[in-house]
Amino acid sequence: MPQHVVVVGAGVIGLSSAILLQQARYTVTIVARDFPAPFETMDPLTKINYTSPWGGAHNRWVPPHPSLPATLAREHAFSLRTYTHMQNLHASHPDTAGITFLKGVEYLERPGPEHLALSTPSNPNALNLPGNFRLLEESEFPADGGRVKWGCEYDTWCVNPMVYCSFLLRRFVHRGGRVVARELRRPEEVFAMIGSELGGNDGEAVAAVVNASGTGLVPDPDMTITRGQTCLVAEDCDATVTRQNADGSWTFCVPRGFEGGTVIGGTKEVNNWDVKPSMEVRAELLKKFGETYPKILGEKGELTVVRDIVGRRPTRNGGPRVEGEVMPGAGFVMHAYGLGGRGYELSWGVAEAVVEGVEAQIRGAEARL
Numbered sequence: 001m002p003q004h005v006v007v008v009g010a011g012v013i014g015l016s017s018a019i020l021l022q023q024a025r026y027t028v029t030i031v032a033r034d035f036p037a038p039f040e041t042m043d044p045l046t047k048i049n050y051t052s053p054w055g056g057a058h059n060r061w062v063p064p065h066p067s068l069p070a071t072l073a074r075e076h077a078f079s080l081r082t083y084t085h086m087q088n089l090h091a092s093h094p095d096t097a098g099i100t101f102l103k104g105v106e107y108l109e110r111p112g113p114e115h116l117a118l119s120t121p122s123n124p125n126a127l128n129l130p131g132n133f134r135l136l137e138e139s140e141f142p143a144d145g146g147r148v149k150w151g152c153e154y155d156t157w158c159v160n161p162m163v164y165c166s167f168l169l170r171r172f173v174h175r176g177g178r179v180v181a182r183e184l185r186r187p188e189e190v191f192a193m194i195g196s197e198l199g200g201n202d203g204e205a206v207a208a209v210v211n212a213s214g215t216g217l218v219p220d221p222d223m224t225i226t227r228g229q230t231c232l233v234a235e236d237c238d239a240t241v242t243r244q245n246a247d248g249s250w251t252f253c254v255p256r257g258f259e260g261g262t263v264i265g266g267t268k269e270v271n272n273w274d275v276k277p278s279m280e281v282r283a284e285l286l287k288k289f290g291e292t293y294p295k296i297l298g299e300k301g302e303l304t305v306v307r308d309i310v311g312r313r314p315t316r317n318g319g320p321r322v323e324g325e326v327m328p329g330a331g332f333v334m335h336a337y338g339l340g341g342r343g344y345e346l347s348w349g350v351a352e353a354v355v356e357g358v359e360a361q362i363r364g365a366e367a368r369l
């Protein structure tokens with residue numbers, strides 16, 4: 001009989017994990033407080049703790065480097081795996097998955113060692129990034145008096161988050177996945193739920209629980225949030241452009257595609273819980289992006305605001321937590337949370353690690369019988 005795995009969370013991490021677990025022939029139920037819904041009806045006041053709707057979301061490489069935290073190497077490997085999955089999903093479902101492939105352009109005012117290493121191909125740290133990675137010539141930098149010091153472009157992907165997540169949910173259910181809308185106090189609660197509460201038969205045991213609860217409810221002392229304010233505009237853009245400013249702030253755009261407009265961003269404010277967008281910040285974001293990439297302004301010469309966005313990136317001290325844990329008196333919990341500002345970027349790599357963790361646990365348990 002197939003083993004039953006319950007995934008807590010229906011953000012991008014829970015959904016991707018659920019699909020790969022299902023592919024690995026487990027019976028899978030998703031239990032979550034929030035599920036994907038049209039972005040247009042998503043209420044920021046009640047859904048602020050559900051991060052996935054408020055993301056961009058694009059893929060931008062963050063190369064590992066000996067001078068940076070070692071956890072970045074695993075994250076980078078996750079992002080490469082995600083890239084491959086996105087290519088495949090886009091190829092098989094170009095009109096429905098919510099994925100767009102386009103140029104990613106980066107302009108850095110203060111490039112770190114990980115980027116400078118990419119400029120010296122003979123350097124052993126130089127990475128073979130996919131997507132026709134190319135360094136920009138100085139003549140291709142924004143004309144603003146030499147503030148940009150380093151630039152590159154490559155083919156990358158963006159998703160329209162709620163189109164994409166709804167696609168994942170639909171695919172999961174179409175393939176026999178079960179969903180239960182429920183708020184839990186702790187992920188271990190699932191082990192005490194009876195089969196019928198999980199959409200199955202009474203007496204059906206849960207072999208493993210995946211904790212993909214994002215910002216979560218039970219405080220992990222290492223968890224906090226990083227507030228992000230962005231602004232959705234109606235204009236399309238031909239690239240996802242990211243600029244690192246000398247003061248450490250970021251100016252970027254993420255075209256959502258599928259008539260979802262373009263996200264102009266964005267702030268990164270650790271431990272700021274303010275749910276209200278600031279109008280001064282909006283004006284600043286739009287002004288800076290217009291200066292960086294004037295092409296987006298078109299003939300009208302200005303951007304058309306659709307709505308302001310505030311989101312909470314589930315941030316964890318020490319990096320994402322993707323590991324298994326046996327909870328005494330409950331069962332095996334596979335954690336997959338704390339993805340910060342990279343949940344979409346790393347999603348399929350994390351999901352593969354979740355399947356590996358669950359398989360190792362279940363095989364181990366069977367061997368002990």
Ligand SMILES: Cc1cc2nc3c(=O)[nH]c(=O)nc-3n(C[C@H](O)[C@H](O)[C@H](O)COP(=O)(O)OP(=O)(O)OC[C@H]3O[C@@H](n4cnc5c(N)ncnc54)[C@H](O)[C@@H]3O)c2cc1C
Pocket residue numbers: 008009010011012013014031032033034035049050051052053054055056057058059182183184185186212213214215216217227228229230254265266310311312313314336337338339340341342343344345346
């Ligand atoms: C402004 C902004 C821009 C971003 N841009 C990008 C980008 O360009 N690229 C990128 O990769 N990432 C980006 N991100 C980050 C990305 O959005 C997040 O990393 C990702 O959405 C996190 O997904 P998650 O599944 O871990 O959590 P969530 O989406 O928060 O999902 C958590 C799930 O767990 C459920 N849950 C939580 N607690 C409970 C409970 N007690 N009981 C039941 N269910 C529960 C929730 O209901 C929900 O279903 C951005 C984020 C922001 C805010």
Ligand SMILES: *[C@@H]1O[C@H](CO)[C@@H](O)[C@H](O)[C@H]1NC(C)=O
Pocket residue numbers: 045046047048049216217
């Ligand atoms: C979001 O989470 C915070 C911290 O757990 C909580 O105080 C707040 O009530 C939650 N907001 C909503 C709208 O659920």
Ligand SMILES: *[C@@H]1O[C@H](CO)[C@@H](O)[C@H](O)[C@H]1NC(C)=O
Pocket residue numbers: 186187188211212213214215216217218219220223333335337338
């Ligand atoms: C599950 O994940 C949340 C983050 O969403 C974390 O705070 C919590 O500690 C985890 N649960 C357990 C039981 O470890």
